[in-house]
Amino acid sequence: MSSNKFETDAIRTQMERSEFLEHSTPLHLTSSFIFEDAEDMRASFAEEKQRNIYSRFTNPNTSEFIDKMCKLEGAESGYAFATGMAAVFSTFAALLNAGDHIVSARSIFGSTNTLFTKFFPKWNIETSYFKIDEVDQIESLIQPNTKILYLESPTNPAVDILDLELLGQIAKKHHLIYIVDNCFATPYLQNPIKFGADLVIHSATKLIDGQGRVLGGATVGRADLIREIYLFSRNTGPALSPFNAWILSKSLETLGVRVDRHCDNALKVAEFLESHEKVALVKYPFLKSHPQYELAKNQMKQGGNVVAFEVKGGIEAGRQFLNHLKMLSLSANLGDTRSIATHPASTTHSKLSESERLETGISDGLVRISVGLEHGDDIIADLKQALEYV
Numbered sequence: 001m002s003s004n005k006f007e008t009d010a011i012r013t014q015m016e017r018s019e020f021l022e023h024s025t026p027l028h029l030t031s032s033f034i035f036e037d038a039e040d041m042r043a044s045f046a047e048e049k050q051r052n053i054y055s056r057f058t059n060p061n062t063s064e065f066i067d068k069m070c071k072l073e074g075a076e077s078g079y080a081f082a083t084g085m086a087a088v089f090s091t092f093a094a095l096l097n098a099g100d101h102i103v104s105a106r107s108i109f110g111s112t113n114t115l116f117t118k119f120f121p122k123w124n125i126e127t128s129y130f131k132i133d134e135v136d137q138i139e140s141l142i143q144p145n146t147k148i149l150y151l152e153s154p155t156n157p158a159v160d161i162l163d164l165e166l167l168g169q170i171a172k173k174h175h176l177i178y179i180v181d182n183c184f185a186t187p188y189l190q191n192p193i194k195f196g197a198d199l200v201i202h203s204a205t206k207l208i209d210g211q212g213r214v215l216g217g218a219t220v221g222r223a224d225l226i227r228e229i230y231l232f233s234r235n236t237g238p239a240l241s242p243f244n245a246w247i248l249s250k251s252l253e254t255l256g257v258r259v260d261r262h263c264d265n266a267l268k269v270a271e272f273l274e275s276h277e278k279v280a281l282v283k284y285p286f287l288k289s290h291p292q293y294e295l296a297k298n299q300m301k302q303g304g305n306v307v308a309f310e311v312k313g314g315i316e317a318g319r320q321f322l323n324h325l326k327m328l329s330l331s332a333n334l335g336d337t338r339s340i341a342t343h344p345a346s347t348t349h350s351k352l353s354e355s356e357r358l359e360t361g362i363s364d365g366l367v368r369i370s371v372g373l374e375h376g377d378d379i380i381a382d383l384k385q386a387l388e389y390v
């Protein structure tokens, strides 16, 4: 465990310098690495030495990125993936056998939900779900074949908060592998391992890149579990590219300052929306009106950059609002420097049935704002003028 502060580890975790003594990390665009002789080749494959062999297994850039992620999350080990979904899929596929069972929060990212409902049943892996207000019923969902307890907090897109510590205790009591998707919080705002998580998953595409350039993912946590995930991944090929790892490792150097500003802007946006007469509901973890405000304060440093809200007048009013935004982008991404508005019911969560959407707080009129790094006054001015058309 590192004794440095977050910002220092985010900057000073760096691969060994080459003979050129470069200050900034160089990019190692190479698919493979050479061996000194036949014995070196044999010993390397036998894992008698720790070294790079082939970039699907490891590469200096992916190792730097994942070493940094491990320090920032307080994890023993990790593996870097090409996307967040590659991290989610490979983590579950590596750890589960046919016939195993997952207990998952109902509010999860749309593609993760599709994985659980459409693809895993092909391998006889079933999932039982609990809603945000059904945490007391989790134990009744656990079966003899349950292997994993899974959740996101804050949730996408309704930014609900689950009690990480309480769920960690349940997982421990029932010997389940406890996995948290920490994408919305980033390691800067929340460290699920402190609350008992065995593994933490990230879509690095979001705030970790933070500039809308590259896709990436990571799973970090218990070394014995990561070993299984590594063996699965080195043979199936979801590895992060060295170029994207180089970008993401550089991005982590500024994660703290960027997320501080994202959160300041998001709180201002949430307060503005809450005071607006045409807004029916605002959800932001650090708004006092958020149903899990105290819990959010307890487990997160700040509220994150996503604000969810509903305009009065339902879907048509929501459409008018989105169509009149001048500066905010309409895009499915989040965690960019540019503020983004999305309509989850018709995009990221459109594969859910209407009742599943309502169970997860995604009404037809819900708008998700990923608050960016433009000046807060300008973001609010754009929201204000678009609300005039509602």
Ligand SMILES: Cc1ncc(COP(=O)(O)O)c(C=O)c1O
Binding pocket: 083, 084, 085, 086, 088, 109, 152, 156, 181, 183, 184, 202, 203, 204, 205, 206, 215, 216, 217
């Ligand atoms: C919470 C969460 N997990 C996972 C993912 C998937 O990440 P990626 O798009 O990098 O595959 C997303 C994407 O939006 C997400 O919001």
